Amino acid sequence: xxxxxxxxxxxxxxxxxxxxxxxxxxxxxxxxxxxxxxxxxxxxxxxxxxxxxxxxxxxxxxxxxxxxxxxxxxxxxxxxxxxxxxxxxxxxxxxxxxxxxxxxxxxxxxxxxxxxxxxxxxxxxxxxxxxxxxxxxxxxxxxxxxxxxxxxxxxxxxxxxxxxxxxxxxxxxxxxxxxxxxxxxxxxxxxxxxxxxxxxxxxxxxxxxxxxxxxxxxxxxxxxxxxxxxxxxxxxxxxxxxxxxxxxxxxxxxxxxxxxxxxxxxxxxxxxxxxxxxxxxxxxxxxxxxxxxxxxxxxxxxxxxxxxxxxxxxxxxxxxxxxxxxxxxxxxxxxxxxxxxxxxxxxxxxxxxxxxxxxxxxxxxxxxxxxxxxxxxxxxxxxxxxxxxxxxxxxxxxxxxxxxxxxxxxxxxxxxxxxxxxxxxxxxxxxxxxxxxxxxxxxxxxxxxxxxxxxxxxxxxxxxxxxxxxxxxxxxxxxxxxxxxxxxxxxxxxxxxxxx
Amino acid sequence: xxxxxxxxxxxxxxxxxxxxxxxxxxxxxxxxxxxxxxxxxxxxxxxxxxxxxxxxxxxxxxxxxxxxxxxxxxxxxxxxxxxxxxxxxxxxxxxxxxxxxxxxxxxxxxxxxxxxxxxxxxxxxxxxxxxxxxxxxxxxxxxxxxxxxxxxxxxxxxxxxxxxxxxxxxxxxxxxxxxxxxxxxxxxxxxxxxxxxxxxxxxxxxxxxxxxxxxxxxxxxxxxxxxxxxxxxxxxxxxxxxxxxxxxxxxxxxxxxxxxxxxxxxxxxxxxxxxxxxxxxxxxxxxxxxxxxxxxxxxxxxxxxxxxxxxxxxxxxxxxxxxx
Numbered sequence: 001x002x003x004x005x006x007x008x009x010x011x012x013x014x015x016x017x018x019x020x021x022x023x024x025x026x027x028x029x030x031x032x033x034x035x036x037x038x039x040x041x042x043x044x045x046x047x048x049x050x051x052x053x054x055x056x057x058x059x060x061x062x063x064x065x066x067x068x069x070x071x072x073x074x075x076x077x078x079x080x081x082x083x084x085x086x087x088x089x090x091x092x093x094x095x096x097x098x099x100x101x102x103x104x105x106x107x108x109x110x111x112x113x114x115x116x117x118x119x120x121x122x123x124x125x126x127x128x129x130x131x132x133x134x135x136x137x138x139x140x141x142x143x144x145x146x147x148x149x150x151x152x153x154x155x156x157x158x159x160x161x162x163x164x165x166x167x168x169x170x171x172x173x174x175x176x177x178x179x180x181x182x183x184x185x186x187x188x189x190x191x192x193x194x195x196x197x198x199x200x201x202x203x204x205x206x207x208x209x210x211x212x213x214x215x216x217x218x219x220x221x222x223x224x225x226x227x228x229x230x231x232x233x234x235x236x237x238x239x240x241x242x243x244x245x246x247x248x249x250x251x252x253x254x255x256x257x258x259x260x261x262x263x264x265x266x267x268x269x270x271x272x273x274x275x276x277x278x279x280x281x282x283x284x285x286x287x288x289x290x291x292x293x294x295x296x297x298x299x300x301x302x303x304x305x306x307x308x309x310x311x312x313x314x315x316x317x318x319x320x321x322x323x324x325x326x327x328x329x330x331x332x333x334x335x336x337x338x339x340x341x342x343x344x345x346x347x348x349x350x351x352x353x354x355x356x357x358x359x360x361x362x363x364x365x366x367x368x369x370x371x372x373x374x375x376x377x378x379x380x381x382x383x384x385x386x387x388x389x390x391x392x393x394x395x396x397x398x399x400x401x402x403x404x405x406x407x408x409x410x411x412x413x414x415x416x417x418x419x420x421x422x423x424x425x426x427x428x429x430x431x432x433x434x435x436x437x438x439x440x441x442x443x444x445x446x447x448x449x450x451x452x453x454x455x456x457x458x459x460x461x462x463x464x465x466x467x468x469x470x471x472x473x474x475x476x477x478x479x480x481x482x483x484x485x486x487x488x489x490x491x492x493x494x495x496x497x498x499x500x
Numbered sequence: 501x502x503x504x505x506x507x508x509x510x511x512x513x514x515x516x517x518x519x520x521x522x523x524x525x526x527x528x529x530x531x532x533x534x535x536x537x538x539x540x541x542x543x544x545x546x547x548x549x550x551x552x553x554x555x556x557x558x559x560x561x562x563x564x565x566x567x568x569x570x571x572x573x574x575x576x577x578x579x580x581x582x583x584x585x586x587x588x589x590x591x592x593x594x595x596x597x598x599x600x601x602x603x604x605x606x607x608x609x610x611x612x613x614x615x616x617x618x619x620x621x622x623x624x625x626x627x628x629x630x631x632x633x634x635x636x637x638x639x640x641x642x643x644x645x646x647x648x649x650x651x652x653x654x655x656x657x658x659x660x661x662x663x664x665x666x667x668x669x670x671x672x673x674x675x676x677x678x679x680x681x682x683x684x685x686x687x688x689x690x691x692x693x694x695x696x697x698x699x700x701x702x703x704x705x706x707x708x709x710x711x712x713x714x715x716x717x718x719x720x721x722x723x724x725x726x727x728x729x730x731x732x733x734x735x736x737x738x739x740x741x742x743x744x745x746x747x748x749x750x751x752x753x754x755x756x757x758x759x760x761x762x763x764x765x766x767x768x769x770x771x772x773x774x775x776x777x778x779x780x781x782x783x784x785x786x787x788x789x790x791x792x793x794x795x796x797x798x799x800x801x802x803x804x805x806x807x808x809x810x811x812x813x814x815x816x817x818x819x820x821x822x823x824x
Contacts (some may be wrong), residue, residue, distance in 0.1 A: 043543040140700045181575060183685060186662030186822050188608050195577035195610045202573065315690070319697070320713040328690065332549065335790065341713065406571050407578060450684055454700060456653055 007055070007354030011362060016059040019052070020359065023063020024366040028374050030064065031071020032083045034208055034400025038068025039325045046333050054337045055355035061333060062356070062363040065326050066309050069269060070114040070367055073302055074374065077106045078381045079393050081212035081400075085203060085439075086308075089273035089301035091211050092432055096293030101237065103382050107375040108239035109295050110302040111368065113251065117303030118364035120255035121262060121310025126357045129314050130346070132263050137319070139264050141450040142462050146471035147264070148444035151271055153475040153482075154278040155433040163486050165429045173437025176201050183446040184453065196409035205401040205410040206438060209417025210431050212397045216390050217422045223386045239295075247299045250280050258304035262311020268324050269305045270439055274432070276304030282478075310360060317341055317353060530590060530769050534565035537756070538586075538594040540579035542572035546792060547754060550624060551595050553786050557777040564773055575663060576600030577610040580757075584616045588759035590766030593620060598753040599665030602809040606817045607663055608824050614810055617757045620767055621774045622797035622805065624787060626752040627727045628666070629737070630657070631711045631720040632703045633696050641723040641743050644703060648681050658684040658692050658701040665809070666705045668816035669726065669750040675819055676744055696720065707752055708734075709791030726750045747812070754792075755802045771799060 010016060023045070030041035041064045049057035072087035077094030087094075090110065097106040124132070139147075155170045179190045180200030191197040254276035261272035280300035281290045290297055308324065316327045320341040334341050339349060346353055381389070401414035421431055448462075455461030463469040537555075541547050548570055555566030571579040579594055580601070586592035594617075604610045632638045638647065648655040659666035662685050674681055684701050686692035689710050695701050697719060704711075708731070714720040722737045728749040730739055740748045756774065758767055777783055778796035787794040797805075817823050 040543050043548065046549070137694060137698055140695060140698050181661075181663060183687075184662055186607065186667075186820075193609050195574050195581055195608075198574040198577050198608065198610070315694075320693070328688070332546070332790075338789070405573055405578075406569055407573075409578070446685075446687070450686075453682055453684060454656060 003350045004354050007351045008358055010053070010055045010351070011059065011355045011358035013056075015053075016056045016359065017362070019056050019060035020063045020362050020366050021370070023060035023065075024067040024363060024370050025063075027064040027067025027367075028071040028074070028370060031068040031086075032074040032374075032378070034075060034081050034083055034204075034212070034396050036400075036403060037084055037204075038065055038086075039329060040404075041068050042326050042329045042333075046329065049333060049337075054339065054352050055359060057333065057337065058330075058356045059359040059362065061330060062309075062360050063366060065330075066114075066118050066306060066360070066363045067367045067370070068326075069306055069309055070111070070118075070302070070371060072305075073110040073114070073298075074107065074378050075396075077110060077298075078103060078378060079212075079389065079396075080215040081393055081396060082207060084269075085207060086269040086273060086305040087301075088207060088211075088270045088435060088439075089277040089305075089432075090298055092277065092291055093293055093295075093297035093301075095215065096291070097295075097298070098382060100293050102293070104375070104379055105237050105239050105243070105295065106293075106298055107379065108372070109243065109247075109298050111371040111375060112239070112244065113247075113254075113299045113302035114306040114371070115364055115368040116251045117255045117258050117305070117307035118309055118367065119361065120252075120303070121259040121307040122357070122360045122364060123310075124259050125310040125313050125317075125360070129318050132314050132318075135263070138465070138467060140465070141447040141454065142465055142468040143471070144264075145444055145447040145451060145462065146468040146475070148440045148447065150471050150475040150478075151275060151436065151440045152444065153478045154274055155436055162428060162430065163482070165427075166433045169424065169429045169431065170433035170437045173434035174441050176206070176434075177438050177441030177445070183442070184449050194409075196407065200442070201413060201438070202405060202407075202410055203435075203438060204404045205413040206417045207435060208397050208401050209414040210421040210435060212393060213414060213418025214421030214425055214431075216394050216397070217418065218425060219386055219390050223390075243295055247296065250283070250296055250299050251303050253279060253283070254300040254303040255307040258307025259311040261304070262308035262324070263314045268439075269308045272304045272308045273301040274436055276300040306364075313356075313360065317345060317356070530766055531564050533591065534567050535590075535770070536567050536569055536586075536592045538579050538582050538592065539568055539570045540572070540576040540594065540596040540600055541570065543568070543570040545570075545572075546790065547595050547597070549790065550754065550787070550792060553783060554623070554774065554777050557780060557783045558773045561776055561780075562773050575604055575608075575610075575661075577604055577608075577612070580604075580617070581611050583757060584612055584759055586759050588761035588763075590758070590762050590770065593756050593758050593770065595623070595754065595756055597665075597755070598806055598809045601757070602806055602813050603663055603665060603668065603817075606810070606814055606824065607822050614806060616760060618760055618762065618767065619799045619802040619806065620756040620758050621771045621778075621799060622753060622755040622795060622802040623774065623778060624754050624792045625795040626707045626709070626754070626792050627725055627731055628705060628750065628752060629708045629711055629725045629734075630703055630705050630723045630740075631696075631715065632723055633699055634719055634721045635699065636702055638702070638723070639721065641738065644723055645677055645679050648679050652680045653682060655702040656682045656684050657703040657705060658686055658695060659705040660687070660689075660692070661685055663822075665750060665752070665813065668813045668820070669748075670705055671816045671820050672812065673740060673744055673748055676748070707791070712791070750809075750812075753802075753805055753809070755797075767799065 030036040030038060042061055045061055045064055069086045072083035073090045075081050075083040076087035076090045077098055080095035082088055082091050094106055155166055179197050181198055182189050257276040258272040277297055277300045280296050281287045284296055312324045312327045397414055401410050424431055451461050537551050539548050539551055548568055551568050558564045571582060583594035605613050638644050667683055670683060692704055696704055711720050715722055722734060724740050724743055725731050725737050726740045726749055728741050775796050778794045784794050
């Protein structure tokens with residue numbers, strides 16, 4: 001108990017609070033600006049923390065982490081450009097709400113959802129960390145494959161009404177994912193002799209091109225044709241308490257999904273957001289409204305991606321295994337402080353561990369406060385006329401595409417994916433399956449092949465463990481149900497048209 | 501108007517003077533502006549941190565500012581290509597490792613060969629080790645090899661990437677020992693460590709730092725280190741040189757390279773600053789803390805190591821039939 005008290009006092013010391021506020025402020029900026037990622041932010045803060053006390057250092061780093069994951073939604077909602085990959089699912093709803101003049105509702109929902117997810121996962125971390133770490137350890141290659149496969153079946157539920165086009169989009173993504181060094185043999189695949197493609201097509205430039213550049217092209221086209229698609233006054237519609245109350249199960253479900261995905265190492269924020277989004281759609285009373293600008297979708301994806309933060313800390317602190325790229329950088333931070341994360345950390349440095357827990361809770365609280373302040377300023381962005389805003393967005397796209405890898409080649413990728421995205425959008429092909437396939441295919445492929453190598457080519461290894469078998473079975477169920485629904489939908493449509 | 505000639509003469513004089521002045525300045529005082537250091541890995545990784553620590557030190561000692569330019573991806577090819585295309589004026593260098601420089605040109609048309617750049621200095625040598633999960637019951641390297649010979653394919657070894665120095669080194673070791681131990685590649689330390697803990701793979705080859713927490717908690721047992729001599733912190737763990745043969749040692753060998761035509765005096769000047777930094781006890785301690793022992797060596801020595809690794813990895817590339 002004395003330890004918790006000491007930890008609490010260090011975490012609420014003025015230095016720690018200041019560090020947290022600064023971390024959150026920087027995090028929101030890093031999150032909102034395309035091309036600046038929370039991983040980068042944490043990496044840049046790390047040298048500053050060399051001389052700080054551990055809990056102060058982590059107040060700042062955790063602030064950057066949680067706010068960075070959150071910040072991506074601001075640019076996603078307001079200008080249709082995802083600030084980070086975490087906002088990849090938010091982009092499916094956010095810009096549509098802005099177009100309807102409900103940007104403020106969307107932003108407030110995203111902020112509160114992020115806070116809910118963050119706090120949920122922090123509480124889970126504090127209460128169940130050691131027990132959950134054991135479960136995460138059950139995840140081997142077959143389980144990862146099953147999870148990625150499940151993610152890919154999400155494609156089906158994202159594209160109801162145009163399932164064939166969705167599958168085509170997904171296949172394009174799967175093809176793009178084959179580019180690069182073969183994960184097992186080391187043979188170069190489809191790289192066309194371009195060294196920049198050796199490690200595959202980078203996700204961030206592809207994401208920016210697909211969702212932002214294509215959107216710019218559409219907006220420019222529409223403004224040239226004299227169509228005004230966005231609100232010209234500041235959004236007045238506010239989030240109401242009933243909006244929040246309706247979302248309570250959604251929050252809970254999405255936060256749980258985010259936390260679980262976070263705990264499993266080597267998955268990530270975008271996977272969590274997409275899974276939560278599609279689950280919200282399946283549970284929704286009005287699934288047909290998804291994709292047209294719903295609060296439900298934003299609530300799901302934003303609470304899930306922030307729930308990853310606490311989840312990812314579980315294996316980091318208990319096993320020394322980071323759950324995502326940001327926590328991998330944090331591992332370096334802990335080691336610089338002379339702490340080896342792992343089971344011994346809890347025994348030897350309880351004050352530090354509890355201090356980090358409390359710092360995480362505080363970071364989430366500051367994220368809520370500073371986030372609500374930030375969006376009050378940011379919302380004015382919608383007042384900027386399209387003709388001025390779009391060139392700015394395009395510049396941000398270029399900066400974002402370049403900055404992640406300091407690569408001019410990635411700028412070309414942004415352009416190529418921009419054109420691809422534009423033509424896909426114009427012809428009614430959904431973009432999300434392509435992106436999801438690009439994100440998940442490498443996980444699915446390398447884990448499938450690893451499983452096969454480890455089992456000597458025996459396919460039953462895929463379903464030997466109950467977790468893997470269970471997840472695969474659920475995926476199969478989702479798949480069958482989607483196809484069946486689609487079939488019934490078309491049959492009914494055919495009937496009505498015959499009747500007419 | 502008659503002033504104009506004077507003006508012109510004056511103008512020319514000023515320009516000449518300025519040129520002479522800057523020329524003498526640049527001769528006397530290199531570097532006169534910040535130096536870019538391209539890094540073959542992402543921001544926040546160990547090599548990025550290494551350059552930051554070196555940068556802080558030479559900033560203090562010489563006032564030289566280093567700018568980190570992380571350029572991850574592509575197996576290190578894009579970073580090397582940026583370097584060889586950079587202006588050879590002593591203001592662009594690249595922090596890279598021999599597992600990039602000595603492997604990629606042999607397996608792919610990556611746009612560079614080992615003759616397209618020059619070495620500046622070796623910065624640090626990271627020792628690596630082979631461990632098994634303690635619950636496998638294996639206690640020694642010999643026991644591991646024996647068991648693998650009796651039941652080929654049952655025991656596996658993991659490391660990172662299908663084209664890494666680690667994979668190639670292991671291929672050479674197992675070829676010499678006449679044993680078939682499948683190599684499994686993982687993407688991250690976390691995925692690999694988790695696989696070891698779960699018992700998915702038997703053994704792993706990683707830098708010693710990655711094994712450390714699990715060795716301390718008793719979950720991993722070190723079988724061998726891949727250094728030429730035993731490590732002071734693990735006096736009981738044999739080396740692969742003792743176990744297999746004199747040529748079987750391999751470090752993750754990091755260093756700085758420069759564009760091919762960079763003037764010799766600038767290379768030497770930068771090398772001298774790196775030497776002063778890397779041999780400073782306080783920097784050595786910080787590097788040690790991050791488990792990447794500073795090991796300054798001059799350009800020639802690093803080049804020699806590069807050639808040696810190039811030949812060694814070349815054999816492995818032939819063995820695995822992944823030659824381009």
